Amino acid sequence: MKKILWIFILITGFIKAQIENPIHWKSEIKHLKDKxxxxxxxxxxxxxxxxxxxxAEEGIVIPTTFTFIPNSNIKLIGKTQEVGQKIKEYSQAFKANIVYYKNKVEYHQxxxxxxxxxxxxxxxxxxQLCNDKICLSPDGESFILKIEPEKNLTVSKQSNNDINKIVSPSENIVKDTFNSKNNPEIEEVKIISNTSDSVNKNIIIANLDVDNPINKECGDKIIQNEGYLWIFIFGFLGGLIALLTPCVYPMIPLTISYFTKNSNKNGKRDALIYAFFILFIFIIFTLPFHLINGINSDIFNQISTNVWLNLAFFIVFIxxxxxxxxxxxITLPSWMANKSDRASESGGILGLFFMALTLVIVSFSCTGPVLGSILAQSIQNPTQLTMAFSGCGLxxxxxxxxxxxxxNLLKSMPKSGGWMNTIKVVLxxxxxxxxxxxxxxxxxxxxxFLLKREIFIAIWIIIAFATALYLLGLIKFPHDSKKSKIGTSRKVWSCLFILIGIYLIPGLFPSQKPNLKLLSGLTPPLNVSIYKKDKEQGTLGLSIQHDYFEALKIAKEQNKPILVDFTGFGCENCRKMEEFVWSEADIWQILNNDVIIASLYVDDSESLPEEEQIVVQLKDGRNRKIKTIGNKWSVFQKENFNSNSQPFYVLVTPDNQILNYPVAGYMKKEDFKNFLHCGIQTFKNLKK
Structure with a gap:
């Protein structure tokens, strides 16, 4: 119950969380004695x-925690101490004691x-920060402080204020706000500077101006709607399929009987309100994901490509x-349905709302997996998720x-029966x-790279043929009748799944050209194959760099433009572009001969060397710790090109000038070809 309440509080803070930053951090180091x-x-x-x-009690609220990066030359003494006016009180909302600070608090280590x-x-x-109405989503800050040992530096208490210094991340010094009046035992004071000189190195490139490319006359921006229409249709079809499951289908006549009992006028009005509430509830479910997106613009990419989350999805889908x-x-707790059902008896508009909520809750055992599928497919973008759930709700x-x-349309509905269980099993x-x-x-x-493309395809072939065998009655499950008759429709559908299995078979064998294009983006990429020993072999046999600055060196040597390809291991549209568009003969020739390709993986979880793990000050003034290769290229894309979507393509000169407008997302071959020709021709004109 506490967790549910916590989620509710986060949801209600959605709008505020996107614009509030009611905390300001300062850091300093003081010399105490000796070392x-x-x-x-x-x-x-x-x-x-x-x-x-x-x-604070973890699990109730989010406690403030400091994590110090291990350093063999630094030994921490004791735990981090809090210095401030601590407030402890009992919360009726959480049914527990909460401990917090207002106005100001210091943390000493x-x-x-x-x-x-x-x-x-x-x-x-x-x-995490809260007020009496909302809580902002959990946040964080990174600090790097430089320690410059200096012996025999003693400052009297009277002179402390004279040596205070002000800091911002760009000024490379730290503000000393520590007052000796509060700490009379400290007499030796050393002001330590921040190590911001390494900040932003090799991340922010000053002369990259995405809004002012060299050529504005060709290669106009391709306006991407991120597939919202198709995502909406996907959600709509998912909703229709869910309606045919045994948890939902029998509820249609039961629910409709409520409205037929009312007068004709009120019945039609209430029916429209009820339908609106169903759609409204589905949309409400997506608000927390907009909240998350408001915290960090690339958080959805991080979530969707998180190894552990994808393993969790694997288990959940099983x-x-x-x-x-x-x-x-799989059902929601019965108390949720009971409370919602009792509330629906209150009548009026509020009663209609709880009727709609009850419908969604009690049907969860069948709709949960369908909604889970939509969630998993749409998690790269919260707007896509809202569109998908809106389609389902509609x-x-x-x-x-x-x-x-x-x-009267109820009379034309087929009766409930075993066919609903068949749909459920196929799902x-x-x-x-x-x-x-x-x-x-x-x-x-x-x-x-353990799950090779051919192994993956073989598993899908087995599933396709197993589905066909089930539809033919050769495989039985607990809710199937042992003497059920196999109708014509089941035989037709079994043929469809047999054809799917046959379609997949060519994917088991090596091919110079991509096969199974209909499944591009769903199957592992072509270079993750049992037939290829080198897992780092370039896509489609192209020579590809995975570091922008290495590509820059090669581009200068060969006097070619760079095609910057922001991509991801978990990016389905990136795979589709490679297998549908890059593989075309004329496109492949351009990529192979006329440009230097820099494919930058924004979801690469490999840690950077320690000397490259830096803190970058973002354009919005926040600090971001760069720990992995994916962190580096994700920030590089966002800060230099004002985008965090993949695939994202930019043509750049060897001296860091953007040739034409970038393009993003999956596009037709001709659109991508025009983009390439535009930028390459502009580069050739510069050399004349």
Missing amino acids: EYVAIFTANIENHWHLYSAD KFEILKDIPLNLEADVDY VFAFSFFGYYD AWALVFGGFALFP GFVELALAFKFLSKADLVAKT
Whole structure:
């Protein structure tokens, strides 16, 4: 219950979370004695907001925690201490004690340096802010402080204020706000500067201006709608399929009977309101994901390409599949349905809302896997998720609202029966196939490359033929009748799945050209194959660099433009572009002969060398710790090209000038060819 309440609070804070930043951090280091120092992190909190203490009960609220990056030359002394006016009170909302600070709090961490040399102290803080109405989503900050040991520096208490210095990330110094009046025992003071000189190196390129390319006359921006229409249609079809499951279909006549009992006028009005509430509830479910997107513009890409999350999706979809096979049911807690059902009896508009909510809750055992599939497919973009859920909700609203307006249509509906269980089991096979898609994505992002393309395809072939055998009655599940008759429709559908299996078979054999183009983006890429020993072999045999600056050197040597390809291991549209468009003979020739390709993977989880793990100050003033290759290229794309979508293509000269407008997303061959010709011709004209 506490977790549900917490989620609700996060949802209600959706709008505020996108624009509020009511906390300001300052950091400093002071010399205590000999080789002992103290790092002080000060949080200045705006009025009406509070910051949770490290002593807060985890699972109820988000405690403030400091993590110090290990350094063999620095020894931490004790735990991080909080200095401020701590407030402890009992929360009726959480049914627990909460501990927090208002206005200002300092965090002190003592440490000892083991070598008398300049060192860096690196720390990350994770925290959450709330006021009396909303909570902002969990946030964080990174600090790098430079320690420059200096002996025999003693400052009297009276002169402390004279040596205070102000800092911003760009000024490379730290503001000393530590007042000796509060710490009279400290007499030796050393102001330590921040190591921002390495910040932004090789990340922000000053002369890259995405809005002012050299040639504005050709290669106009391709306006991307991110496939919203297709995502909406996908959700709509998913909603229609869910309506045919045994959890939902029998509820149609039961629900419609409520409206037929009312007067004709009120019945039609209530039917429209009821249909609206169904759609509204589906949309409401997506608000938390917009909240997450408001925190960090590339968070959805990070989530969708997270190895552990994709492994979790793999397990969840296996669980969904066996639920559809009839071995168990997945349901929401009964108390949710009971409370919603009782609330629906109140009548009026509020009663209609709870009727719609009850419908969604009690049908969860069948719709949950369908909605889960939509969620997993749409998680790269919250707007796509809203469009998908809107499509699903609209399908339900049209069916339930339509039958409520015209109850005579119920007579034409087929009766409930075993056919609904057949649909449910077939959906189980679909869920099983999708499970391996997420296992493949985890495998690609982790760069283990264990699930080869041919193995993946073989699994799908087995699933396709198993589905056909089930439809022919040769495989039985718990809810199937042992003496059920196999009708014509089941035989027709079994033939369809047999054809799918046959279509997949060529994918088991090596081919110079991409096959199975209809499944491009779903199957592992061509170079993850049992027939190719070198897992790093370039896509389609092209020579591809994976570092922008290495590509820049080659471009200068060969006097060619660079095609910057922002991509991802888990990016389906990137694979589609490579297998549908790049593989075309004329496009391949251009890519092979006229440009230097730099494919930058924004979801590469491999850690950068320690010396390259830096903190970058973003355009919005926030600091971002760059730890992995994916972090580096994700920030590189966002800060230089104002985009965080993939695929994203830019043509750049060897001296870092953008040739024409970038393009994004999956596009037709001719559009991509025009983009390439435009930029390459512009580059050739520059050389004349």
